[in-house]
Amino acid sequence: MGSSILSIIYLVGSVTFILGLKMLSKPDTARKGNLVAAAGMTLAILGTIFLYKVDDVPLHNYGWIFTGLLIGGVIGVLSAKKVKMTAMPEMVSMFNGMGGACAALISIVEFNHLVASGATTGGMVAIILLSLVIGAISCAGSIIAWGKLAGKIKDFSFNGQHILNLGVLVVIIGLFVWLVLGVGATATSLVVFYIVLALALFYGILFVLPIGGADMPVVISLLNSFTGVAAACGGFLYNNPVMLTGGILVGSAGTILTILMCKAMNRSLKNVLIGSFGGAAAAAAGGSKDQGNYKEISLNDAAVVMAYANKVIIVPGYGLAVAQAQHACHELEKQLGERGVEVKYAIHPVAGRMPGHMNVLLAEADVPYEKLLEMEDANTEFPTTDVVLVLGANDVVNPAAKNDPASPIYGMPILEVEQAKVVIVNKRSMKPGYAGIENDLFFQPKTSMLFGDAKKVLQELLAAIKEV
């Protein structure tokens, strides 16, 4: 009776995951979709705790299980609620790492179990190892990605890194095959097993370290689908359909999502992973710093230019997110609107640290949806625009992506702000953007710089416009 109810619960759980993902991919139903999947997950977890049987014996250790659930739940809710909107991407990466670690830990216990019981079936060994390797790579990689986005870890690469990476991977695969086909699960293979774990963690670090911060969203999405596959291995291990569907769905949907993200940047996945930003490319770009002079504009001049314009387009970037300036930005937009200036926002698909980052921020400040232009629409409007105000965006407006084949971001579609009559760029300093490359735009005659923290500058600009 119990087991039949459990299999129905698992069926319902699998269906909610599919429905949830489907609903998450449409703006109207997205939030409900998330809740549907969460409800299915809760059901599947509770069903497992109370109805799952191993050889007709129900699970025990309830005290441990519920304590673990409670601790994890509290940490999860608190960290998810407290995290700032700007730090959302690294939070997702961290959560992903936890999932990967969970899969790897399960493998450790199950392999020891297999060794103790003396059962050596190649298939099981293969599944356990696969879950271990993928989980560990995902965990280590996610933590590095988190550190990079949080600014704690710098890009790091050295000559021959790709060869080392490949070497480590080959050793992992070699040991993997040897364990599965050769020795199976014995006491000696336990040592090899831990070596594989260490190598997989090492590979996860090596794999993410050289990839530039601007590409982190793609990497996180890829690691996300890795963890999905690791979870699916658990499905094989326990003959558990809900783990299998959940894991594989995320694995395949995550892979497609990764490819879509790359497409939004007009780059291939291979290009992101191998021809990474940073390293030699950054050094080359760093050498060409003598690009002439830039000019600054005073707050009052900027206020006048904007107040008497017909059309102003605001290009938000990571600087806006860091300064939490979305509300100030909306105020400015309303004030200009009251003076009869047409104000719109141009949203680059990868502005900020993640696709959709800017949309989320501006939505938080109640900026109406109609005012947000996607890149293609914005580019057709720039030629008829009087003033473009760039708020802490850099790489997404860098003309080198169009003009300079040597640039590491060459080929990435950009917002062609230089088509407008006047460009005002707000930045904190002249430091290059996240990809670590100079931006010609700042040195063009029609560009003026307005230095300072985005929020402070916007507030002062607002006051100045009111007085015009």
Next chain:
Amino acid sequence: MEYILSFLHQHIDLIYIVILSIFLGVEVISRVPSVLHTPLMSGANAIHGVVIIGAIIVMGKAEADNYLALIIGFLAVILGTINVVGGFVVTDRMLEMFKGKKK
């Protein structure tokens, strides 16, 4: 070779699920607007937290004197729960803001 075949045979229904799920995953999200990339990724991130079920099973079948399984399983339950709960809450927070702009 023989045991690979028999392994496949034993798990053939699971393999069907895998193959169908792969195509389903691709179909389900193939036309998603770029605005939703981040929430979708975050939602998918929460869903792979289903690995928690494996952790619960490890924990629940561990004998009272098997400290390795108990300790590692306990840790796995905590990490898995953080993944699930945190993942869904973060996604909800992101999407809450999308809803606000509709009004």
